[in-house]
Amino acid sequence: MSYPSTETRLKGLPISPGVAIGPVCRLNENRHTVSMHTAIAPEALEHEAALLRAALRTVGANLAQLARQVTERAGAGEAAIFSALKTMLDDPGLQKRLFDSIVNLRCSAERAVATTFDHYAKRMQSVSNKIVKERVADIRDLKTHLLDALHATSPLFQCEGALHCRRGGERIVVAAEMTASLAVRLDAQHTRGFVTEQGGEASHAAILARSLGVPAVSGIPGIYQKMTCGTMLLINGTTGDVVIHPARETIARELAATPEGRLEFRTSEPVPGLTVMANISRSADVEAALQANAEGVGLYRTEFEFIAAGAVLDEEQQYRRYETVVKRLRGATAYFRLLDVGGDKPLPGVTAPHEANPHLGCRGARFLLAHGELLRTQARALARASQHGPIGLMYPMIADAAQFLLLRTLIETAIADLPHGLLQHGAMFEVPAACLAAREIFASADFGSVGTNDLTQYLFAVDRDNELVAHDYSPDRPVFWALLRSIAQAADAAQRPLSVCGELAGDPRYTRHLLEAGIRIVSVNPRYIAQVRDAARAALSPATAGTPAP
Ligand code: PEP
Ligand code: MG
Secondary structure, eight states, X not given: OOOOSSOEEEEOEEEEOSEEEEEEEEBOTTTTSOOOOOOOXXXXXXXXXXXXXXXXXXXXXXXXXXXXXXXXXXXXHHHHHHHHHHHHHHOHHHHHHHHHHHHHHTOOHHHHHHHHHHHHHHHHHTSOOHHHHHTHHHHHHHHHHHHHHHHTTSOSBTTTTSGGGOTTOOOEEEEEEOOHHHHHHHHTTTOOEEEEEEOOTTSHHXXXXXXXXXXXXXXXXXXXXXXXXXXXXXXXXXTTEEEESOOHHHHHHHHHHSOBSOOOOOOOOOBTTBEEEEEESSGGGHHHHHHTTOSSEEEEXXXXXXXXXXXXXXXXXXXXXXXXXXXXXXXXXXXEEOOOOBTTBOOTTOOOOOOSSGGGSSOHHHHHHHOHHHHHHHHHHHHHHGGGSOEEEEETTOOSHHHHHHHHHHHHHHTTTSOOOOEEEEEEEOSHHHXXXXXXXXXXXXXXXXXXXXXXXXXXXXXTTOGGGGGGXXXXXXXXXXXXXXXXXXXXXXXXXXXXXXXXXGOGGGHHHHHHTXXXXXXXXXXXXXXXXXXXXXXXXXXXXXSOOO
16 A cells, blocks of 8 residues: 555654655665576576675675785784685585576575575584584684675665665655664765664664754654655654645745755854864764864764665774874873673674563674673774873763773783773763762762663663653653662762763753752763753853743
């Protein structure tokens, strides 16, 4: 069933403000699934064989490069795994079987890869020899490399190639669900707006949409199935309205109320009494922070560098990004959050087991403790960057003082042999248990930062990504503010700086509340810095200082 061909108005959840008008491109939601459908038309089999040849070439080149890089940095022993995978990939018997599968099973290149590697893995698993068994992981690894290379050639949109869907075209993307990695990828294509069936206001995809200034609406059931590519759509991310086939008068009316396009940011002067820093996701965002006259970077979500690159970044690659930010800040502190992976942010290139409840699984600090090498590499890159200016290391999702201390010790050990500048270590207060243990944590932390997005989620047991419970996802409850006040008091008692860096810090309706709770530092999307300063100026002015917050 599709929508009528006359103007139709739907109501969703406002995710990112602004109005966008443009033709719809439906995302290709199947681009990562291996189709079970085997009956490929005979004339299309050569195309599948060509895709397979290209994927084999790409993976072969990647493995050879990895082997070279690792040999240079860590020695031939460490690189042996990549050379072994490359030898396995080049095996004529394996390649013949892959190409034969396409013809014999009349299937896609992806299916041929999946079937062939599953067959080998099963046979090797059944052998009692331990060494043969251990190679099964390599077989799986190679399968993933090949599928990744093949997926990269799958079209991102259902209408790829159609006139309205030229790459770089100004489209409105309709998807079942927006993920953080997709938001990063779509930004590069000048997407005008997003509409999705699922996704909460505090999801990372929503946070990214707001920081990119791209209007977005979520929570419209069935829109992905019912929408046809090329249909004109108006979306209003301020009100949550979506209008299919908008009439000229409707467009004029909506635009009169809200300007079209990306929300730009204004520059503003600092306000004595509230330090306003910037949240960034990529090193290049530091320019937006500077343009908005931010008093430093209060939260750099470093995992987005990895998500945007689609791979684990090595020490040098990380260092170059971090160094850029520190140098541009010219002495103002840059607060880097250590990789906060898990939940709605899987790390590309790191295979993670399926988790039924990822927000309570291997996330944040827990993930870092389970991936010592990633932690060590990031710590070293950051220590090197600190030679150019002061850095604060924010530890994500800390649960208690012992966990904080353990991480701090691991980091200090990892960088002990490196010269470095001022490096401070701080805890994020996002888990209720950590908030209750704030005094203990401040005994070993140099600063603190409250992540209100996750704190709201865990304090009220309400999923930040789920549009169905969005009405319940709110800090407007006295217990939330009492908890915040208690963290601020603990920070004061320990004489440690405390900031708030979750999304509510950028919402001017809460600025006065935050000041009253004892918060003197916030970190927000650069586009919201001016409005937060306006609200702070009003709240701190003698004329209104005594008026109760809304
Ligand atoms: C938070 O939880 O408020 C926070 C700043 O971290 P993130 O939104 O990246 O989880
Ligand atoms: Mg968080």
